[in-house]
Amino acid sequence: MNNRWDRPYPEGLRLPIGAQDSGPALVLDLNSAADGGAGPFGLVIGARGSGKSEILSVVALGLALGNPPEQVNLLLGQGREGSALSGIENLPHVIGHCVANDRDDSEVDFFHVVESEIIRRREIVPAGGDFRACRLPALVIIIDDADSFGGEDTISAIVGLVDRVGHAVGAQLLISVGDLIGPAADRGAVASYRICLEALSANGSRQTGEIPDADDLPDTAGHGYLRLADGSVTRFRAPHTSYSVHTKCVPEEVAGSGVALPVALSAVLTDRHATYARVAEIRRRNGMKKDPADVFPNLSGGFDFAPFHRIGDVGDLDVKYRWRRKPYRDRLRVPIGVADNGTRVVLDLKSPAGSDSAPIGVVTGFSGSGKSQILMSAVLGLVVENPPEQVSILLGQVVVQQTFNQIEELPHIIGFYPELSSQMIEPELWEPSGIAAEGDIFDVIDNEITRRWDVVRAAGDFRSFVGYAEAVDARRPPIPRLPALVIVIDDVDQILVFSEENRAKFSKVLDRIDRLGSVVGVHLLCSASDLHSFQDAVEAVRTYRIGMKQFSPRASRQIVGIPDAYDLPEYQNYGYIRTAGGTVTRFQAPTSSYRVHSNRIAEEVEGCGVFLTTALSSILARYHSNLVHDPHSWPDEG
Structure with missing residues (x-):
């Protein structure tokens, strides 16, 4: 994989899409015409069942196999569920994914994502400049079944953006349609290359690829013609991607059934990218030309969560x-990473009065920069070192099967919002747990702060939660035990950007945590792409801020006060933390997205290991369950 990912740009955008009738592979060059390629805009045209989605999947997987995420990013749009693009949205290269029939306004949301990304790139690339000189990855936008993706205005607007500024900002577009009849003909007029699959008629073939033979192509999906801007036409057959493979690297949901190829490749490339990032950083620091993997054979086990927290075999974790x-x-x-000087960067969530800490933390950065890893490291660090009687956690994530699903078994979790985006739109469909079932996340937080305030005030005149907790430890009756509450929300900006009501509620929650958090033991840690949707609310309260790789120097200044977060390495887990007192430190966070092996942990598929997050959740839940049933086994005072 290192050799595949070491190709220089623009060679990485040249990929085989099938075999020619004469035998050799047909190579499609997605680079813009100015770079000698066929881009920036391609159309895949053909009747239903002709293999349009397969072609798009071949392109997406080919780009991912041939380029690291630092060199190529993907934005995916689907007009329907179940296309061949399904399963590749978890590639580390994918920075956005939308299925149009998720919601009525989803295609509009997708256009805003595309527009925002292109505007961001235009702000970074100077007039007449080269996006490659600005260290921007190429952006390939792929839209399947554009006929049903949204209104003509939406698709036409995306086509227009790429046609006007695509070359300048490194954006390419590839979409599939059934035909070029009506308004769709305008898209054909600006397409720089076309892939024509089986057409319904000779007339339809001429309209799509200006050749009459597409209606005579075999019924088997994948046969087609590639027509370039110079008029050259090549017949080819594309490979299939919709099949299952068997590998020990990826667990199977049903034993013996295999794993869909796109799912398997997504998992393998995600794991490989973590290693690739470490290799690149060692090269950068040491000016090495030799592959660091040859020098450090254990590189893939490098800066991981377990060794960072001095955990050997996870199965032997001494929870007591x-x-x-x-x-x-x-x-x-809780330590969240290592500074450049080798010291540990530690968050003190108690935020005592007069300290350099704060009860509110905000993590920002673009997709793939490691925001979720920071949140996960903080949560895992807390639960490994503190029992549920001392720390409770309320979790929220925007998209189901996103960040926290593998840790919802933790005994510390008192509430979990698995899909906040659905909760805000269709509350009857979401399935929260714990106190999350009581309603809207911001209302639940507000009510919990009020409840805790009543408990603390009834117990005495405590000026801070530190004093309350010390009184509980001193066993001064009748003070009830009240664990600290840590609220963690991933991608909070996505539920604020389109809702004035949500922004108002969030501002109220920030204000109450800022004023009362250190008294009632409530702390908030949230992530967002940027501060745009709630900057005023954040500026009004005390916060510490963590800036991962930023969109621009200006965005970096907004979050950590200096432009340097824009120049961070272009892969996960590097960032700057700015304390409430203004101290700024560069650090690297550990990764928790990997598998572990232990004789004490059952594996779904033998030899594949278990995700660290799943293993820790299971071990801690089992230990706590035994503790509850046998109170005499509670750990001694330390």
Whole structure:
């Protein structure tokens, strides 16, 4: 994979899409004409069942196999569920994915994503400049079944954007349609290349590829013609991607059934990208020309969560020792990474008065920069070192099967919103758990702050949660035990951007946590692409901020006060943290997205291991369950 991903741009945008009738592979060059390619806009045209989705899948997977995410990004749009694009949305190269029939306004949302990304690129690339000199990856926008994706205005607007500024900002567009009749003919007029699959008639073939033979192509999907801007036409047959493979690297849902090829490749490339990122960083730091994997054979096990937290075999985790009772001053301190000087960067979530901390943390960065890894590392670090009686966690994520699904079994979780986007639109369809079932996440947080305030005030005149917790530890009756509450929300901006009501509720929550969080033991940590949708609310409260790789120097200044987060390495887990007092530190966070092997943890597929997050959740839940049933086994005072 290192050799595949070491090709220079623009060679990486040249990929085989099938075999010619004469035998050799047919190579499609997606680069713009100015770079000697066929881009920036291609059409795949053919009748239903002719293989249009397969062609798009071949292109997407070919780009991912031939380029690292730092060199090529993908934006995917589907007009319907179940196309061949399904399954590749988890590639590390994908920065956005939309299925049009998810919601009535989904195609509009997708256009805004495309427009925002192109505007961002135009702000970075100077007039007359080259996007490659600005270290921007190429952007390939792929839309399947554009006929049903949305209104003609939506698709035409995307085509117009790419046609006008695509070459300047490194954007390419490839869409599939059934024909070029009516308004769709305008798209054909600006297409720089066409792939014509089986047409319904000779007339339809001429309209799509200006050749009459497409209606005589075999019924088998994948046969077609490639017509370039110079008028050259080549007949070819594309490979299939819609089949299952068997590999020990990816667990099978049903034993013996295999795994869909796109799903398997997405999993393998995601794991490989983590290693590739470490290789690239070692090269950068040491000016190495030799592959660091040859010098450091254990590189793939590098900066991972378990060794960072001094965990050997996860199955042998000494939970009793980790959860031993500590003085409150030693609780709620969680390391999130390592600074350039080798020291640990530690978050103190207690945010005591007069300290350099704050009860609110905001993590920003573009997709793939490692925002979710920061949140996951903080959560796992807390639960490994603190029992549920000392720390409770409320989780929220925008999209189901996103960040936190593998840890919802943790005994610390008192509420989980698995799909906040659906909750805000169709509350009757979402399936929250714990206190999340009581309603809207911002209302639940507001009510919980009020409940805790009543408990703390009834117990005495405590000026901080530190004093309350120390009184509980001193066993001064009748003070009830009240665990600290850490609220973690991933991609919070996505539920704020289109809703004034949500922004108002979020602003109220920020204000109450800022004023009362250190008294009632409530802390908020959230992530967002940027501060655009809630900057005023954030500026009005005390926060610490973590800036991962940013869209622009200006975005970096907004989040951490300096432009340097724009120049961070273009892969996950590097960032700057700015404390409430203004101190800025560059650091690298560990990754938790990997599999572990242990004789004490059952594997779904032998030899594949278990995700670290799943393993830790299972171990801690099992230990806590035994603890509840046998209170005498509670860890001794430490």
